[in-house]
Amino acid sequence: MSRPAQSFDAIILGAGGAGLMCAAVAGQRGRKVLLLDHADAPGKKILISGGGRCNFTNVNAGPQQYLSANPHFMKSALGRYTAADFLALVERHGIAWHEKTLGQLFCDGSARQIVAMLLAECDKGAVTLQLKAPLRDISHADGRFRVKAGDRIHEAPALVIATGGPSIPKLGATGFAYDLARRFGLKVVEPRPALVPLTLGGDQILFRELSGVTTEVVAHAGKASFREAALFTHRGLSGPAILQVSSYWRPGEEVGVDFLPNAVSGWLLAAKRERPRTRLRGFLGTMLPERLATTLVDRLGIDGDLANLPDRKLMHAEAQLGDWRFRPTGTEGFAKAEVTVGGIATAGLSxxxxxxxxxxxxxxxGEAVDVTGWLGGYNFQWAWASGWAAGQAL
Known part of the structure; x- marks a missing residue:
């Protein structure tokens, strides 16, 4: 004999950052909330973030740090639930934190503190959390959603999709949110990996030999540019600067890299005047990691004492070093992507x-929606803000 359906005010699918926040807010507003997840523990992406210390927000979070087909969509939620609001919650729970570069906030201790905080907030709202609950069926009729999870059936007038995107599948991530959205007639902006390493091939494959070398650069793709570290890998390019531009890069396009962002125009000609007997390779080696300097000089096809190199060749070398063009063969895919660009189209959402x-x-x-933040705590802030907005409305 089948069990009778359990009735709730809202059913939230996905116990990640956005789902936990939404459940806590709605529960504390007196709503009877069920939070479901197929995983065996909540907040798995939170736990691995920031090297286990969770880069939980960014003090600079604003609409300009997000990608979406509608660049205005995120303004309302981000404006009503800010980084300062989440930080106040962190401090109320006595979690020690520190600020790193570019406004990034991290726990002093462990990302587990953030998950524990969100679970405590859910407990305060008497949220029912059901883990290891694979979804068997979801239907909608007469203004009610009916969800079969495991061997139980639940009903509610509200259903929240908070199951994220397909990035980091080893944590159980899938494209479930998109399939479900399409079933209800919502459009989906084609998802692609974001904040992801880029791969190199062809005549640029030699840069893979620099695996492990890192240096500060300005990287750009399209109209977006970022000044942070770049890292050469055995497959291509990574590091914060590259991860950032990967969200803007499209297959077939180039990525530009300024290897000497501190250099002023004419620096090589000035070096020729001041240090004429210095070899180009050696001089670059004082400004860049030696292995990288050697590879770049080899690719430039010029070397020797600066005094013996024509000005036009030095000017050409300076221009190339300031905007070195890579044409990636692709990305390392959703397996290595921190987040997803694209998702449930904002045009169909309030x-x-x-x-x-x-x-x-x-x-x-959260990440299920076509809103993607920069690296550095911005995606968590969108999870908190969008979860809060929905929790206020349930």
Missing amino acids: SQTMEARSVPGLYAI
């Missing part, structure tokens, strides 16, 4: 409440 315009009671939040 920016105020995250509710689907065509399906009353259906919501989508």
Whole structure:
């Protein structure tokens, strides 16, 4: 005999950052909330973030650090639940934190503190958390959603999609959110890996021999540029600067790298005047890692004492070093991507409440939605802000 359906005010699918926040906010507003996840523990992506210390937000978080087909969509949620709001929550729970470069906030201790904090907030709202609950079926009729998870059936007038995107599949990530959205008639912006290493091939394969070499650069793709570290890998390019531009890069396009972002125009000609007997290779080796300097000089095809190199060749070398062009063969895919660009189209959602315009009671939040932040705590801030917005509306 089948069990009778359990009734809730809202069912939230996915116990990641956005789902936990949404459940806590709605529960504390007096809603009877069920939070479901197929995993054996909540907040798995939180636990591995920031080297285990969770880069939980960024003090600079604003709409300009996000990608979306609609660059205005995220303004409402981010404006109503800010980095300062989440930091206040962290401090209320007595979690010690510190600020790193570029406004990034981390736990002093462990990312587990953030998960524990969110679970405590859910407990405060009497949220029912059901783990190891694979979804068997989801239906919608007469204004109610019916969810079969494991061997149990649940019903609610509101359903929240918070199952994230397909990045980091080893944590159980899938494209489930998109399949479910399409079933309800919502459009999906084609998802692709973001914050992901780029691969090199062809005549640029020799750069792979620099695996492990890192240096500060300005990298750019399209109109976006970032000044941070770049790292050469056995497959191509990585490091914060490259991960950042990967979100803007499209297959077939080039990525430009300024290897000497501190150099002023004419620096090589000035070096020729001041240090004429210095070899180009040796001089570059004072400004860049030696292995990288050697490889770049080899690719430039010039070397020797600066005094013996024509000005036009030095000017050409300076221009190349300031905008070295790589044409990646691809990315390392969703397996290595920190997040996903694309997702459930914002055109079908309310920016105020995250509710689907065509399906009353259906919501989508977090990485499942076509909103993607920069590296450095911005994606968590979108999870908190979108989860809060939906939690206020449930």
